[in-house]
Amino acid sequence: MRRKLIAGNWKMNLGYRDSEKLAKDISAKTGKKELDSLDILLCPPYVSLGIVNKAIKDTGIKLGAQNLFFENDGAYTGEISASMLKSVGCEYVISGHSERRTIFHETNADVNKKVRKTIESGMKPILCVGESLIEREDDIFEGIIEKQLTEGLEGITAELMKGVVIAYEPVWAIGTGLNATPEQASSVHGFIGNVIQNLYDKNTAEELVIIYGGSVNTKNAEEILSACGIDGALIGGASLKADDFTYIVKTAANIKQLVK
Numbered sequence: 001m002r003r004k005l006i007a008g009n010w011k012m013n014l015g016y017r018d019s020e021k022l023a024k025d026i027s028a029k030t031g032k033k034e035l036d037s038l039d040i041l042l043c044p045p046y047v048s049l050g051i052v053n054k055a056i057k058d059t060g061i062k063l064g065a066q067n068l069f070f071e072n073d074g075a076y077t078g079e080i081s082a083s084m085l086k087s088v089g090c091e092y093v094i095s096g097h098s099e100r101r102t103i104f105h106e107t108n109a110d111v112n113k114k115v116r117k118t119i120e121s122g123m124k125p126i127l128c129v130g131e132s133l134i135e136r137e138d139d140i141f142e143g144i145i146e147k148q149l150t151e152g153l154e155g156i157t158a159e160l161m162k163g164v165v166i167a168y169e170p171v172w173a174i175g176t177g178l179n180a181t182p183e184q185a186s187s188v189h190g191f192i193g194n195v196i197q198n199l200y201d202k203n204t205a206e207e208l209v210i211i212y213g214g215s216v217n218t219k220n221a222e223e224i225l226s227a228c229g230i231d232g233a234l235i236g237g238a239s240l241k242a243d244d245f246t247y248i249v250k251t252a253a254n255i256k257q258l259v260k
């Protein structure tokens with residue numbers, strides 16, 4: 001059964017102690033109702049994973065990483081492996097975030113290796129897909145997303161898809177304050193479901209958790225999270241404030257049904 005997921009992507013923000021404080025504040029403001037009805041995930045920078053893990057211990061809030069390198073170990077200066085993330089308590093790893101694709105030139109093939117390594121290591125990948133503004137304006141966005149999904153999920157069986165989360169994150173909506181309308185997001189989530197059904201089967205598509213990311217905040221969360229096919233959110237800016245993040249978590253918990 002699909003469960004809602006609200007994930008905070010802290011990006012390259014907050015030092016060690018500020019990360020600890022934010023994690024503690026979020027857990028203090030999060031109640032049983034929220035934890036029973038959805039998965040809540042914090043993705044701090046690498047250096048704060050350990051302290052955040054400690055701060056959320058036994059709360060039910062989960063820990064995730066923003067990236068990994070797909071090799072097991074070796075001479076890869078500056079990189080972090082899946083087993084390192086697992087050992088510090090990570091259950092999820094974000095792959096293919098648009099900032100990694102654009103700033104660090106990650107290709108669909110790179111993203112695929114990361115997604116596979118995440119699954120192989122017993123964690124859940126959050127595979128981010130989404131179009132740029134030009135791709136939307138040129139009306140080629142569905143093709144772009146289909147390619148990101150097809151190549152990003154290459155070699156992953158229907159059985160393994162049970163642990164995969166897809167995040168639809170239109171690049172033009174990330175950190176810009178310009179969110180996709182609920183209709184735009186619903187339509188792409190439906191399209192992603194169709195692609196997954198074609199790649200796998202109806203059941204895999206129905207069970208797939210597809211979350212939306214792109215300027216979700218306290219003002220638009222209810223409208224976006226109530227829309228058809230939206231199983232949760234990946235939140236950047238608003239996840240850095242305990243009040244805003246927990247407000248969105250509570251909003252999600254109050255939305256009864258997940259509709260596809």
Ligand code: PEP
Pocket residue numbers: 009169173174175176177213214215216234235236237238
């Ligand atoms: C993100 O980076 O995943 C994101 C959705 O950022 P923001 O909420 O700030 O747009």
